[in-house]
Amino acid sequence: MNKALLEALDALEKEKQIPRDVLFDAIENSLLTACKNHFGKADNMKVELDRETCDYFLYAEKEVVKDVEDPVTQISLEDAHKIDADAGVGDTVKVEIKSQEFGRIAAQNARNVITQKIREEERSVVYNIFNEKERDIVTGIVQRYVGKNIAIDLGKTDAILTESEQVPTEEFRPTERIKLYVLEVKNTNRGPKVMVSRTHPELVKKLFESEVTEIKDGTVEIMSIAREAGSRTKIAVWSNNPNVDAVGACVGMNGARVNAIVEELRGEKIDVINWDENPGNLIQNALSPAKIVAVFADPDEKTAKVVVPDYQLSLAIGKSGQNARLAARLTGYKIDIKSESQAKDAPGFRYEDYIDDYEEYEGEYEEGEYEEGEYEEGEYAEEYSDEEYEGTEEGYAEESSEEEEQ
Secondary structure (H helix, E strand, O other), X not given: OOHHHHHHHHHHHHHHOOOHHHHHHHHHHHHHHHHHHHHOOOOOEXXXXXXXXXXXXXXXXXXXXXXXXXXXXXXXXXXXXHHOOOOOOOOEEEEEOOHHHOOHHHHHHHHHHHHHHHHHHHHHXXXXXXXXXXXXXXXXXXXXXXXXXXXXXXXXXXXXXXXXXXXXXXXXXXXXXXXXXXEEEEEEXXXXXXXXXXXXXXXXXXXHHHHOHHHHOOOEEEEEEEEEOOXXXXXXXXXXXXXXXXXXXXHOHHHHHHHHHHHXXXXXXXXXXXXXXXXXXXXXXHOXXXXXXXXXXEOOXXXXXXXXXXXXXXXXXXXXXXXXXXXXXXXXXXXEEEEHHHHOOOOOOOHHHHHHHHHHXXXXXXXXXOOOOOOOOOOOHHHHOHHHHHHOOOOHHHHHHHHHHO
């Protein structure tokens, strides 16, 4: 038993995570390479390696002949009888080759074959590990700044956080641990190249998935996300369980869950809102914390006209238009916002602009003409129904009365 070789293989397998069978194949190939360098060819040479004890038998299959013309592939009858007394002309015998007889160059080449195979397998293992983490988050340690880029230690390999994928307001110190989103993993000749980001919206999504148990088990779903890295993120969530509050689950007790994510993102503000299939309600939620008087949404054109109280106009639009811009990305609607005083003289922003269309639509069909399931009650309520605006908390009539009281 070759204990030294067994111990070396065990250490490589644990440290580099390279399968032992791959290492045995590398050893066999190295021995054949050494034979080729020593004898000039190795077509008739074989290796039998016991993978339990690491004992090996290296031999050449030679043909028994009367007159030897090629000593590498042929053997005389007299020499063959020393190996096998029953051997005859035309038979094949196995002639052992002593690896100790190899020259220095042949031994060096054999070692190079093993080293090269180990490097290739190590790269392959690292690539497979990080390829599985593509489109996911990893934790890395800041090493140093390379120009405007940052070198990140990911453990098995390094990654470069390029300037374009950095948040301008973030500054890192060496040895600091940070979370990164893996954009892509490329397999190159120098090993795997891992592309990471701190600005991608999916980074926030994955942080919520790791922090919020209800998202991980599918009870709560993240339906949409819009982000301006380093400043603010809006995220719309939906609960598949009526007994679970989607927003509450994401925020956590006393804001513990969302605060942990805010801390990881270096103070970036996060707005968590309820997703709604009704585009009017969704847009109203997306524009929070601003109060909304009315929303007139066109699902076909993906446009929406929004009316807000005069004193809420700047809040609805946000600093440099950020609140409205993020709401538009979150909902997929082009949103036009006006104050109540502006909306009085703006076509499409007044409730009465839609009354005639509603009455014409109401008279076009007789009661009961729709079959069950064809028309969902309240589908057009937000845009056309006077009762809907007067009967809901967010309705036009109630908002107007609140302003008069103020």
